[in-house]
Amino acid sequence: xxxxxxxxxxxxxxxxSAWKPAEYLIWLIPIAAWFVLPTHxxxxxxxxxxxxxxxxxxxxxxxxxxxxxxxGAFFGLGAYVAGLLGKYGWGEPLSGLAxxxxxAGAFGYVSSFLVLRGTDLTRLMVTxxxxxxxxxxxxKMHWLTGGADGLQxxxxxxxxxxxxxxxxxxxGYAYAVAVLFVLFLLARRIVHSPFGQSxxxxxxxxxxxxxxxxxxxxRIVAVCTLSxxxxxxxxxxxxxxxxxxxxxxxxxxxxxxxLIMLVLGGTGRLYGALLGALAFMAMRHVLSGMxxxxxxxxxxxxxxxxxxxxxxxxxxxxxxLRARLGWARA
Amino acid sequence: MTAVLETRDLAxxxxxxxxxxxxxxSVNAGARHALIGPNGAGKTxxxxxxxxxxxxxxxxILLDGTDITHLPxxxxxxxxxxxxxxxxxxxxxxxxxxxxxxxxxxxxxIAWRWWRPFGREAGLFDEAxxxxxxLGLLDCATxxxxxxxxxxxxxxxxxLALALKPRVLLLDxxxxxxxxxxxxxxxxxxxxxxxxVTVLLIExxxxxxxxxxxxxxxxxxxxxxxxxxxxxxxxxxxxxEVYLGxxxxx
Numbered sequence: 406x407x408x409x410x411x412x413x414x415x416x417x418x419x420x421x422s423a424w425k426p427a428e429y430l431i432w433l434i435p436i437a438a439w440f441v442l443p444t445h446x447x448x449x450x451x452x453x454x455x456x457x458x459x460x461x462x463x464x465x466x467x468x469x470x471x472x473x474x475x476x477g478a479f480f481g482l483g484a485y486v487a488g489l490l491g492k493y494g495w496g497e498p499l500s501g502l503a504x505x506x507x508x509a510g511a512f513g514y515v516s517s518f519l520v521l522r523g524t525d526l527t528r529l530m531v532t533x534x535x536x537x538x539x540x541x542x543x544x545k546m547h548w549l550t551g552g553a554d555g556l557q558x559x560x561x562x563x564x565x566x567x568x569x570x571x572x573x574x575x576x577g578y579a580y581a582v583a584v585l586f587v588l589f590l591l592a593r594r595i596v597h598s599p600f601g602q603s604x605x606x607x608x609x610x611x612x613x614x615x616x617x618x619x620x621x622x623x624r625i626v627a628v629c630t631l632s633x634x635x636x637x638x639x640x641x642x643x644x645x646x647x648x649x650x651x652x653x654x655x656x657x658x659x660x661x662x663x664l665i666m667l668v669l670g671g672t673g674r675l676y677g678a679l680l681g682a683l684a685f686m687a688m689r690h691v692l693s694g695m696x697x698x699x700x701x702x703x704x705x706x707x708x709x710x711x712x713x714x715x716x717x718x719x720x721x722x723x724x725x726l727r728a729r730l731g732w733a734r735a
Numbered sequence: 736m737t738a739v740l741e742t743r744d745l746a747x748x749x750x751x752x753x754x755x756x757x758x759x760x761s762v763n764a765g766a767r768h769a770l771i772g773p774n775g776a777g778k779t780x781x782x783x784x785x786x787x788x789x790x791x792x793x794x795x796i797l798l799d800g801t802d803i804t805h806l807p808x809x810x811x812x813x814x815x816x817x818x819x820x821x822x823x824x825x826x827x828x829x830x831x832x833x834x835x836x837x838x839x840x841x842x843x844x845i846a847w848r849w850w851r852p853f854g855r856e857a858g859l860f861d862e863a864x865x866x867x868x869x870l871g872l873l874d875c876a877t878x879x880x881x882x883x884x885x886x887x888x889x890x891x892x893x894x895l896a897l898a899l900k901p902r903v904l905l906l907d908x909x910x911x912x913x914x915x916x917x918x919x920x921x922x923x924x925x926x927x928x929x930x931x932v933t934v935l936l937i938e939x940x941x942x943x944x945x946x947x948x949x950x951x952x953x954x955x956x957x958x959x960x961x962x963x964x965x966x967x968x969x970x971x972x973x974x975x976e977v978y979l980g981x982x983x984x985x
Binding site for chain 2: 410411414415417418419420421422594595597598599600601602603605606609610612613615616617618619620621
């Protein structure tokens with residue numbers, strides 16, 4: 406005889422990966438933004454791109470618990486791949502993204518072996534070191550990358566042969582949001598899968614995962630590769646929509662920004678990455694308008710307050726408020 | 736009796752400290768074998784050498800007569816060598832149901848699947864629920880593991896190991912810190928394991944050891960002092976001297 410409750414448990418587990426009403430609402434925001442802020446489309450596409458970049462870091466840090474201070478390396482690599490393709494005669498955007506994903510993913514795969522063993526501190530230093538080296542390589546190879554002047558003359562063909570990138574950034578915005586949405590769906594699938602669950606478990610207790618017979622090292626390599634490919638696509642999107650690659654896109658600043666965005670929004674929940682990118686970029690837009698030199702002061706202040714009083718980022722804060730109000734946790 | 740788990744001249748040095756000093760030991764198939772010894776005797780080091788968490792300085796480990804000395808941890812688990820931890824190693828943020836289902840997924844080799852939602856692998860959760868049910872944990876299956884009382888966490892520690900369907904189970908002080916009545920329950924569950932599961936128990940509590948074990952190995956200073964049936968071990972003057980002392984079974 407099967408005891409009561411198995412069916413309930415089964416339904417409980419099935420419900421975990423189902424879409425919640427709030428999620429549908431969230432995805433209406435980029436559509437609404439198109440109509441509400443038609444003069445800010447290039448800023449909005451950058452938010453979508455940084456959202457995808459933060460999402461890539463969330464897969465790595467939020468799910469598998471691997472810290473990185475050098476995620477900008479993959480972003481920049483993807484940007485240069487797509488930019489160079491566009492400059493030297495292949496401006497087809499979707500294959501450009503695929504090429505960027507491939508190159509960044511391959512680089513992520515190789516460099517993952519350096520972060521396999523070791524503590525958070527060694528991982529921070531190794532990822533930082535890799536990113537610094539790559540950034541200097543890009544700077545040094547002026548003949549290829551344009552160095553500090555940036556990569557100019559990037560020509561991107563119309564999306565799917567239909568939509569030409571326009572001055573108002575309409576196509577760029579729709580393209581960036583569409584790519585973000587598709588890759589978000591994929592990431593959402595992955596984090597809810599058995600593989601995603603095993604990453605979460607590795608983050609919580611790596612020792613036990615070894616003892617459960619999980620090939621922990623291979624899982625880490627897999628997520629590093631995936632995360633790097635995602636970051637590469639984000640970089641490629643920036644190169645394609647702006648038709649330019651600056652040295653900044655591979656610099657340390659990018660690695661720091663994306664980490665701040667993710668922590669700001671909240672790790673390990675995908676939407677935190679998107680919200681963090683939105684909050685960060687919006688704050689930068691507003692604050693740098695008021696105090697161009699010192700906007701990072703306010704960013705810093707907010708970061709300190711957040712990690713001291715709401716360790717889960719903005720989403721963590723929302724959770725706390727919901728608990729206070731007695732609402733059930735999602 | 737055939738040996739299922741063996742070591743030959745197994746040694747481990749940490750810098751200048753010898754934690755395992757030429758251990759030759761054999762655990763028979765289906766055995767209820769206990770490993771005892773004072774603190775620092777090298778019991779947990781031996782478990783870590785068995786599982787591959789540590790690499791030996793010299794010597795060999797054999798499982799079913801095959802050399803596994805250089806196999807990574809997960810491959811040993813795949814061959815049925817499973818351990819529990821003296822200090823619970825759980826997933827605080829997962830529910831017991833998710834944790835056990837994940838262990839089952841690893842055993843079945845489906846933890847690499849990346850498309851179908853974990854929660855929709857129905858067979859996984861039925862099996863997990865059944866195991867939790869057997870251990871009396873069904874009522875707390877969907878709450879966070881971190882909020883459970885200690886005794887229940889110890890049971891989940893066991894559940895995670897059982898979910899892997901071990902052939903050789905290494906229990907590192909399973910009852911550590913568990914109240915007496917609960918530990919009796921715990922051991923009745925362990926004792927009811929099918930006879931084709933070999934159990935090697937590391938334990939401090941002599942009552943438990945002498946009730947449970949059919950063979951006892953006494954370790955001292957990283958080496959094996961005595962390896963015999965409980966009656967002989969209890970009567971051995973060397974064991975009394977180094978281990979049981981005045982406080983022991985007089």
